[in-house]
Amino acid sequence: MNSRPLAGAVGEHLSPALSSAARFSPDLQLVLWLGAAPMLAACWLPWVLLRPNRLAAGEFLRLPPLDIGLGLLAALATALAGRFLPRAVPLLASFALSLGAWWLGSRSGAAVQGQAEFARASVSSGVWLWLLGAAMTVYGAGLVGRRLGGAQPYLAWLWLPAVVLMALIGHFASWSVVAEYRVQHDRFFQELGRHLYLILVALGLATLIGAPLAVWASRNARVSGVVLGVAGGVQTVPSLALLGLLIAPLSALANAVPALRAVGVSGIGVAPALTAMTLYALLPVLRNGVVALRGVLPGVLDAARGMGMTDNQRFWRVQLPLALPVWLSGIRQAAVMLVGVASVAQLIGAGGLGYFIFSGLQSGAADLILLGALPAALLAIVLDILLRGLETLLGRRLGRA
Amino acid sequence: MIELRNLEKRYDNPLTGLPFYAVKDLSLAFPSGEITALLGPSGCGKTTTLRMINRLIEPTAGQILVEGENAQSLKPEALRRRIGYVIQQIGLFPHLTVAQNVATVPDLLGQPKARTRERVRELLGLVGLEPGQFETKRPSELSGGQQQRVGVARALAADPPVLLMDEPFGALDPLARDKLQEAFREIQHNLKKTIVMVTHDIDEALKLGDKVALLNAGELAQFGTPDDLVRRPVSEFVRQFLGEDALLRQLAGVRAGALARAGDGSGLPQVSASLNARSALSVMLRERAEAVAVTGEDGQISGVLSFHDLERT
Ligand SMILES: Nc1ncnc2c1ncn2[C@@H]1O[C@H](COP(=O)(O)OP(=O)(O)OP(=O)(O)O)[C@@H](O)[C@H]1O
Ligand SMILES: [Mg+2]
Numbered sequence: 001m002n003s004r005p006l007a008g009a010v011g012e013h014l015s016p017a018l019s020s021a022a023r024f025s026p027d028l029q030l031v032l033w034l035g036a037a038p039m040l041a042a043c044w045l046p047w048v049l050l051r052p053n054r055l056a057a058g059e060f061l062r063l064p065p066l067d068i069g070l071g072l073l074a075a076l077a078t079a080l081a082g083r084f085l086p087r088a089v090p091l092l093a094s095f096a097l098s099l100g101a102w103w104l105g106s107r108s109g110a111a112v113q114g115q116a117e118f119a120r121a122s123v124s125s126g127v128w129l130w131l132l133g134a135a136m137t138v139y140g141a142g143l144v145g146r147r148l149g150g151a152q153p154y155l156a157w158l159w160l161p162a163v164v165l166m167a168l169i170g171h172f173a174s175w176s177v178v179a180e181y182r183v184q185h186d187r188f189f190q191e192l193g194r195h196l197y198l199i200l201v202a203l204g205l206a207t208l209i210g211a212p213l214a215v216w217a218s219r220n221a222r223v224s225g226v227v228l229g230v231a232g233g234v235q236t237v238p239s240l241a242l243l244g245l246l247i248a249p250l251s252a253l254a255n256a257v258p259a260l261r262a263v264g265v266s267g268i269g270v271a272p273a274l275t276a277m278t279l280y281a282l283l284p285v286l287r288n289g290v291v292a293l294r295g296v297l298p299g300v301l302d303a304a305r306g307m308g309m310t311d312n313q314r315f316w317r318v319q320l321p322l323a324l325p326v327w328l329s330g331i332r333q334a335a336v337m338l339v340g341v342a343s344v345a346q347l348i349g350a351g352g353l354g355y356f357i358f359s360g361l362q363s364g365a366a367d368l369i370l371l372g373a374l375p376a377a378l379l380a381i382v383l384d385i386l387l388r389g390l391e392t393l394l395g396r397r398l399g400r401a
Numbered sequence: 402m403i404e405l406r407n408l409e410k411r412y413d414n415p416l417t418g419l420p421f422y423a424v425k426d427l428s429l430a431f432p433s434g435e436i437t438a439l440l441g442p443s444g445c446g447k448t449t450t451l452r453m454i455n456r457l458i459e460p461t462a463g464q465i466l467v468e469g470e471n472a473q474s475l476k477p478e479a480l481r482r483r484i485g486y487v488i489q490q491i492g493l494f495p496h497l498t499v500a501q502n503v504a505t506v507p508d509l510l511g512q513p514k515a516r517t518r519e520r521v522r523e524l525l526g527l528v529g530l531e532p533g534q535f536e537t538k539r540p541s542e543l544s545g546g547q548q549q550r551v552g553v554a555r556a557l558a559a560d561p562p563v564l565l566m567d568e569p570f571g572a573l574d575p576l577a578r579d580k581l582q583e584a585f586r587e588i589q590h591n592l593k594k595t596i597v598m599v600t601h602d603i604d605e606a607l608k609l610g611d612k613v614a615l616l617n618a619g620e621l622a623q624f625g626t627p628d629d630l631v632r633r634p635v636s637e638f639v640r641q642f643l644g645e646d647a648l649l650r651q652l653a654g655v656r657a658g659a660l661a662r663a664g665d666g667s668g669l670p671q672v673s674a675s676l677n678a679r680s681a682l683s684v685m686l687r688e689r690a691e692a693v694a695v696t697g698e699d700g701q702i703s704g705v706l707s708f709h710d711l712e713r714t
Binding site: 307 | 477481493
């Protein structure tokens, strides 16, 4: 008799915040704490490295005490909100990431204030650690937001417009990487364009060669064994080695056939880079193509035949449309992979963002490396998102969703 | 009419080289405008026989005549567009709408779009799907029964004289199957297509088949009306396959109203005319009565069903 009112009383004493927090599994809170820990540590680490010029040794600068306090507060608040006030998590996470970006700009700005023109303010371990932690928090906040529903998932993306806005108003102008960019402005766009050109041409060639091969392989077990075996074999050769291996045969080819040399084929430069990248991209295009084409339900193909479609009609009207979304995911994998391979193409003189990475490596200028590496990473992410979007769109249009 | 003459499908075992006959020396005429059920145990060659008719499988010997024409002399695609085909796994195209699915064969035949659109709406109505509601849906948004209805509509789209169906209602739950069988019987009553329907469901064969062809290990065991098979089995195999309760199974496929005769039913136990005859028999046994009164939809007695009437289904 007594147990009922007692249970009711306990229930009433639970705060509403607590009872809603109870909906979140411990693993989400763990993600938030895993994000908070690096941010807490970052507050104590050096934030900016100030050097009189881009190669000289420099001194490490830390956050001012007030900012340290704010940082600790922001990090703790996000993690604790996961336990006590889940609705605040997406907003707080966005705030934490924006705060890191803001400090990146403001601290490097403060550092070069009053310094000579060649002084460089690079970001140091504190920034990286903070951004890493904040990114994890944002990821966790995205998951929290999805469970909360409503506008919450979008709040976890608020940092993006904030950071874009900061970039637009020139908030990062004093950061050493941006300083490098200002010096190499024209070169940067030239190499970025080259990078994109290499990726798109290789992707196009791989699709052009891979698509018919995949169709053939999907119909013939022996062919698919050979084709996938060869493409898989190519994939195991490291990209640098493959570039090296292509130098000899291509220069021999160019020497033997002057017409080819006239259109730009040679042992080094764009031709071998494109050849290697095309070979690399072939495997994902082929593998997904074969899987996608074979994955079309046999009953559907049988119905198509039974309705009186010719082999061609069956392929174009039924098999290909049904295989396309899965096939496209292979092309996406290839595109993302090519961003990386294109970065080493500079080693055989093909250019691309690798130009900055390798000149940075040679001269020991970390900022120059970042000028190549950061856009490359961003490019991979953007390509992935775009092609993923195309996949879902196509999938929905073709009745998969 | 479809006629099979000494039809044979032989597979040679690649290991032993021994021949295996999926269908052996099968001669059979499927009468026009009637449903013939191809019945038999699993693996007896029903699907093989059916798929040889529209040349999805090529026979190793024998002949097939469709409307008097030798099927072998026609282009397979042209032949198939003249024969409706409903397969067991339904096989709707998941990337196309219901309307586009139904329009498949008319489109292949290059029929005018406007007329096809009309035809699609008409067919969806025929199979009991509200056109406005279903036309633009994708197969994945339909229930199994609705998908199968679309499958039937698609097979009928180009108004083929012949319809081949491979276990068309096999994947459905009993209730949906019953409903669809009823709807199908109604449609056939109006359209009078020549239908070959594969099934391993004895009840379905007895209920829907005007004729039943019972196969055993690739050979014809018996061909005749359901009555022939149930009451006059030609072999021990036929008798055993249909089972000792074959008569009851047959009664289950008939409505009590269809067997009732005019008469004075006052004082008799009453059953609804839409009840099946087996249930009516059950009522007789329960009430220890020689006959039951059959009532129409209005509840009025419309006739009398006696025990003897059950003997002449
Ligand atoms: N390609 C093939 N190679 C060898 N044997 C085959 C082949 N196709 C079918 N068979 C054999 O032919 C026989 C008849 O097959 P079929 O598919 O016609 O049976 P079914 O009567 O439709 O059976 P179920 O009711 O199970 O669908 C089976 O024993 C099967 O194993
Ligand atoms: Mg079968």
